[in-house]
Amino acid sequence: MFINIAWFSVWMRILVDMDGVIADFEKGFLDSYRKSYPDKPFVPLEQRTSFHVKEQYPDELQPLVEGIYLAKGFYLGLPPIEGSLKALSELAARGDEVYICTSPLLRNAFCIQEKYEWIIKHLGKDWTKRMIVLKDKTIVHGDLLIDDRPDVIGVQQPTWKHILYSQPYNAQVNSKRRMTWQNWKSVIDS
């Protein structure tokens, strides 16, 4: 029992969301959208204000927007968010128990498989053992959840504390804990 207490004080179990935290959904979407529809209007990254990109586009463009992120290859092709891969390796190296905790877009039939392929491509095969794929993150035991979604709710009160990963689309949200991979050390350890 004493050992357990000492052990918990040293490291944390950190659940890390995937899209918008380590995989750059917004950049991947916008690059692909502009390439596919160079003559259509678009919302620049820094002007994104809604959590779901589709909501910020007019009705007539929404089918095109959806077509981008429902396409085969979209999830696998997402660029990593700057600093994320290095930070994950550092967290693991210093002894924190890190899991990639991601909620799949079930309407995209390739999403889940490509999320695993993305992890292999950018972090290596061993990290696939750290994947947790589910809709409701509140039922996972953890100390921290790093997520760009302002409201991570579910069937129960979570054991983890939510750290909001800062993105333009959540800038207006009032949150006590925020971070990016540029300042994670001070936020996670506080």
Place this chain on the structure above:
Amino acid sequence: MFINIAWFSVWMRILVDMDGVIADFEKGFLDSYRKSYPDKPFVPLEQRTSFHVKEQYPDELQPLVEGIYLAKGFYLGLPPIEGSLKALSELAARGDEVYICTSPLLRNAFCIQEKYEWIIKHLGKDWTKRMIVLKDKTIVHGDLLIDDRPDVIGVQQPTWKHILYSQPYNAQVNSKRRMTWQNWKSVIDS
């Protein structure tokens, strides 16, 4: 607080493993193996004694055995275990919170995607929201885990109680709680 206590006493969160509990890995394997290699020796279902089927085959046949369950289409083609689909629907209908909690075979590149397709095929699309895919089931909050694996261990003491789903290959295991979909009501409610 009072409401919470009353609420927990009424229903349970039940995590249900997939292979060997709702999807018949053993029958799917044996049917496919015998069809592919009709002249090779095989282990009948009722004589299976090891948790992993491969271990019960001689060294020279193990590559053939692996080839069966690493093949595209294997997981999607598994037959449901008798009574499982009806029981899941009954559990959900009576108000229990049911999740399919499955650990993927990462060496099979089609496994995870096909597990989702299997759920859609046999239980319907809504049940994919109930999927939890991860390697370590101990980090999921739950009341019960129904699993055919005798030793479900991981990084922490689980909150769930393990009910062993009876199969020929775990018959020799000494377990306090055992069930099949033929007697689940008396076991789960006790």
